[in-house]
Amino acid sequence: xxxxxxxxxxxxxxxxxxxxxxxxxxxxxxxxxxxxxxxxxxxxxxxxxxxxxxxxxxxxxxxxxxxxxxxxxxxxxxxxxxxxxxxxxxxxxxxxxxxxxxxxxxxxxxxxxxxxxxxxxxxxxxxxxxxxxxxxxxxxxxxxxxxxxxxxxxxxxxxxxxxxxxxxxxxxxxxxxxxxxxxxxxxxxxxxxxxxxxxxxxxxxxxxxxxxxxxxxxxxxxxxxxxxxxxxxxxxxxxxxxxxxxxxxxxxxxxxxxxxxxxxxxxxxxxxx
Numbered sequence: 001x002x003x004x005x006x007x008x009x010x011x012x013x014x015x016x017x018x019x020x021x022x023x024x025x026x027x028x029x030x031x032x033x034x035x036x037x038x039x040x041x042x043x044x045x046x047x048x049x050x051x052x053x054x055x056x057x058x059x060x061x062x063x064x065x066x067x068x069x070x071x072x073x074x075x076x077x078x079x080x081x082x083x084x085x086x087x088x089x090x091x092x093x094x095x096x097x098x099x100x101x102x103x104x105x106x107x108x109x110x111x112x113x114x115x116x117x118x119x120x121x122x123x124x125x126x127x128x129x130x131x132x133x134x135x136x137x138x139x140x141x142x143x144x145x146x147x148x149x150x151x152x153x154x155x156x157x158x159x160x161x162x163x164x165x166x167x168x169x170x171x172x173x174x175x176x177x178x179x180x181x182x183x184x185x186x187x188x189x190x191x192x193x194x195x196x197x198x199x200x201x202x203x204x205x206x207x208x209x210x211x212x213x214x215x216x217x218x219x220x221x222x223x224x225x226x227x228x229x230x231x232x233x234x235x236x237x238x239x240x241x242x243x244x245x246x247x248x249x250x251x252x253x254x255x256x257x258x259x260x261x262x263x264x265x266x267x268x269x270x271x272x273x
Contacts, residue, residue, distance in 0.1 A: 001114075004036040005107040006144050007091070008099035008137055009172060009242040009249045011152075013212065014205040015188075017197045023132065023158040024188055027204045029165070030133065031152045032140035033172045034271035037100055039066070039107040040087040043115065047081070049074075053088040065105035065130055072126045073112045080116065092269065095181025097243025098174070102131050106138035110145065132159030139164075154204065171252045173236070174269040175227040180220075180246040187244035190215045208238035212245060224248055227266060234258040 010028050017025035044050075049070050051060040061067065070084050088104055106127065113123050127134040136153055139162070143151045152167040191211065205211075216224060224241050231239040231250030234257065239250040250256075258268070 001041050001111050003039045003041065003107040003111060003141065003145055005039050005100070005103040005137075006032040006140050006150070007035045007037070007103060008032055008133065008140060009174070009247075010097075010210060011168075011207050011238075011240070011249075011251070012205045013210045013243070014200075015191055015195065015211045016200050016202050018192060018195070019158070025157055026132075026155055026159065027202065028155040029152065029204070029207070030136050030155050030162075031167060031172075032137075032144065032150045033174075034150065035091060035098075035172075035174065035269050037091055037104055037107075038089040039104055039111075040085075040089075041108055041111040042085045043080075044083040044085050046083050048083040049086065050083065051086045051088065053090060055090050055093060058088065058090060058094060065101040065134070066108050068130050069105040069108040069126070069134075070112065072129060073109065073116070073118070073123075076126070077112075077118055077122060078116045092176060092247075092267070093181060095183065095245075096176050096247045097182065097184075097241065097245050098247055099133050099137055099243065102134045102137040103141060105130050105134050106141040109134075109138050110141045128160050135160060136162055168251060169253075170237075171255050172271050173231065173234075173250045173252065173256060173258055174242075175230065175248045175250070175263065176267040176269065177223040177227070177246055178265050178267065180223065182220075182245035184244045187212055187215065207251075208240045210240045210242070212243070213241050216241075216245070220245065223265075230263060230266075231258070 014027040154163040227248035228239040236250035
């Protein structure tokens, strides 16, 4: 079964606390977008989980979220004795803050739910064990592949509390600095150094705000500000770095001309019509 796995952007992101288990509490607005990885999932008679990917830097072993999703379902939810062959066609390299790994895992969960008839509650429980934004990404995968609709949600806790919202209408454009990726664990560790969790407000931040922009080094900040200026000058209602970086997303009410431009030092991704 071939599945489109929509990428995810943060239209706002605030870190409001750190739990004893090391996870961080968020207030964020997630939005799925019409830019996709493609995931082919096939059941095989031969045991084991085989993964292949078009990008050599993506792990194809038990470090991959796709592997974790498949193994958790097979080991805990079924009596299935065969294996899986999973092919990943990625649209962008890792470390861009677009939730691609989580969306890919969500695509595998979507397929296996259909194959084995699993309930939502169980699938969402497994999704939460893989990563904080995998539950949302699973819902986004299902909504897109079943109905060709995007979803949006207010996110609290570690990503496990999802309040679905009416998605924004319009277009999203992503600018990704060349040769730039940011480790999410490193980003959280760096934020902990400057955070004052005891006094932080638990209110949702405004659209276009991202706490992670506060910890960028000067070179990273220059790239982000350049990208935001390009997007705003092209008509974006707002622009911000998404996730822990390195991508910058702009929201446009109308399809922008920026899609046609060749922008030096940035990879441009634009939503499909």
